[in-house]
């Protein structure tokens with residue numbers, strides 16, 4: 001990282017270097033999309049909206065949906 | 074210095090990018106482990122209340138002369154694998170979001186160790202994603218909620234979460250801005266004050282929803298909500314404690330003058 005010079009000076013404790021925003025952004029986009037997809041299936045599929053027909057997904061995650069705080073039924 | 078490291082370090086971009094990816098992966102792993110613990114808690118303290126609520130619902134239906142609901146997935150599966158899988162998906166999801174926030178926050182929140190930042194952000198995540206939205210729309214056991222309002226209830230629930238995230242972001246950004254002029258202590262107070270005011274505004278304007286049947290057993294409702302909030306405390310607490318060391322290991326080589334090859 002860009003602070004490797006300062007950290008090589010003995011007795012000088014640098015503030016931790018931030019990870020550049022543009023290095024985080026692609027992972028942030030990927031992580032958030034993945035997370036929203038997961039939360040959708042736990043919290044809303046076959047409830048408010050339905051991508052897969054039937055009630056199997058809703059019934060399977062039913063107890064989790066209630067205990068994790070999502071609206072149900 | 075901060076602005077420089079924000080944008081311009083072309084030589085080490087590959088390394089930084091790898092680091093962000095590893096943080097995300099470890100966040101999701103920490104979320105999955107935390108979810109296992111949360112599952113155990115919910116299994117022990119939540120399931121008895123779910124069963125009591127379903128028994129109440131069934132008794133109500135029977136009294137009204139309705140046929141019992143067909144079991145598509147057996148109660149035993151719902152209370153074990155179903156609950157576990159739902160918890161794991163939830164833990165992985167929030168573990169990922171949390172790790173992304175950590176990757177942005179690290180090095181931009183002053184001199185704070187990875188472990189302390191991990192715990193701080195887990196607390197903030199619990200507050201933002203769970204506690205604040207839950208004050209307006211608390212978790213409900215089976216037997217509460219009309220099927221025909223599920224659209225409205227789902228939409229408003231996700232809306233208060235989104236607004237809660239916005240309020241938290243605004244409070245932090247304003248607090249950081251004020252820190253230069255007012256000092257850390259007063260700026261934090263201003264940020265908290267702004268957070269409280271905006272949260273009150275959001276909660277006052279969101280529609281009230283109360284579908285608890287008048288004769289629903291109050292103790293079951295209370296115990297269920299205790300279990301639900303306890304499950305979240307276990308999840309976010311474990312997430313913060315587990316992710317801290319994992320993140321520190323990713324960031325550590327950097328701390329002691331890291332080789333460019335890494």
Ligand SMILES: [Zn+2]
Nearest residue numbers: 062072073215
């Ligand atoms: Zn339900």
